Amino acid sequence: MDTYAWMVRFAELVSADAERLTRLDSAIGDGDHGSNLDRGMRAAAEALSADLPPGKVLMTAGRTLVSKTGGASGPLYGTALRRAGKALGDASEVGAAELGAALRAALEGVQELGKAEEGDKTMVDALAPAVTAYEAAAGEGLATAARAALDAAEKGAEATVPLQARKGRASYLGPRSVGHQDPGAASTVLLFRALAETAASS
Amino acid sequence: MTAHVGIVLISHSRALAEGAAELARQMGVGEVEVRAAGGAEDGGLGTSLDLLETAVSEADQGAGVVVIADLGSSVLTTRTLLEDREEGGTEVVLADAPFVEGAVAAASAAAGGADVAAVTRAASEAWDFRKT
Numbered sequence: 001m002d003t004y005a006w007m008v009r010f011a012e013l014v015s016a017d018a019e020r021l022t023r024l025d026s027a028i029g030d031g032d033h034g035s036n037l038d039r040g041m042r043a044a045a046e047a048l049s050a051d052l053p054p055g056k057v058l059m060t061a062g063r064t065l066v067s068k069t070g071g072a073s074g075p076l077y078g079t080a081l082r083r084a085g086k087a088l089g090d091a092s093e094v095g096a097a098e099l100g101a102a103l104r105a106a107l108e109g110v111q112e113l114g115k116a117e118e119g120d121k122t123m124v125d126a127l128a129p130a131v132t133a134y135e136a137a138a139g140e141g142l143a144t145a146a147r148a149a150l151d152a153a154e155k156g157a158e159a160t161v162p163l164q165a166r167k168g169r170a171s172y173l174g175p176r177s178v179g180h181q182d183p184g185a186a187s188t189v190l191l192f193r194a195l196a197e198t199a200a201s202s
Numbered sequence: 203m204t205a206h207v208g209i210v211l212i213s214h215s216r217a218l219a220e221g222a223a224e225l226a227r228q229m230g231v232g233e234v235e236v237r238a239a240g241g242a243e244d245g246g247l248g249t250s251l252d253l254l255e256t257a258v259s260e261a262d263q264g265a266g267v268v269v270i271a272d273l274g275s276s277v278l279t280t281r282t283l284l285e286d287r288e289e290g291g292t293e294v295v296l297a298d299a300p301f302v303e304g305a306v307a308a309a310s311a312a313a314g315g316a317d318v319a320a321v322t323r324a325a326s327e328a329w330d331f332r333k334t
Contacts, residue, residue: 073275
């Protein structure tokens with residue numbers, strides 16, 4: 001698994017979708033998700049180089065996101081990537097099983113930091129099912145598992161539409177948060193789209 | 203002179219953090235280091251881990267630092283800072299407290315010589331200041 005290509009692709013997808021993410025966040029949050037994550041991932045992509053070991057790539061991307069993003073997505077995605085990178089350790093090659101453990105560590109890091117459960121209308125609603133689907137398909141190889149994770153993330157993000165937010169700025173809206181997709185879940189889909197595309201082409 | 207516990211106020215808004223710090227400093231009677239970490243690095247709305255790190259080190263007089271945060275990413279940014287801190291440094295704690303009332307209560311307690319645990323408790327007790 002080429003984690004460098006994964007992160008660069010994630011940065012491209014966030015950039016391409018920044019306006020849509022910000023629009024989703026304007027409906028139920030503070031309207032900065034797309035621009036913040038775009039700024040953070042641009043800085044992260046610049047800080048990376050292809051010759052770093054896979055785990056180090058994710059840790060560097062995570063650290064850059066934490067300091068450069070400026071909103072809640074910085075600490076959350078930053079923690080996810082740093083935990084994933086830490087789980088990969090110094091390995092020079094990353095296979096389907098190792099990546100599964102890294103994704104699980106990322107989910108745990110996000111939940112520890114943000115205290116969100118599934119159903120709270122957050123990025124966890126896309127991330128948790130994606131990790132579970134990945135693990136279930138990991139035996140069939142990286143590309144298949146990554147594709148399964150993407151499908152689950154998309155379904156999870158779509159399922160946030162009717163939910164009432166219990167975490168983040170959207171929770172201040174109460175029932176008015178119903179009827180909109182959670183922007184963090186939407187950007188999590190992009191993380192898994194980038195993974196699936198990278199895994200498919202390797 | 204014994205060192206006082208330092209206070210750091212982190213908010214999405216630079217003006218809000220600095221305004222709350224102004225109020226808290228008044229209660230700190232010139233003895234408590236109250237630092238604001240408000241807004242993003244460019245001064246717009248947001249939170250910055252780098253600004254928070256600077257504020258914490260400036261507020262630290264050797265007796266520890268209590269951080270009071272406003273919304274969402276202020277809390278997450280502070281938790282991230284705490285996770286990254288190495289063992290053995292001065293104690294830094296995130297208080298579960300309302301932003302303005304907690305800041306004022308924390309600065310008052312710190313000025314009275316309270317330690318980190320007592321300042322944190324004073325900040326949390328500010329939830330009980332009912333207004334009606």
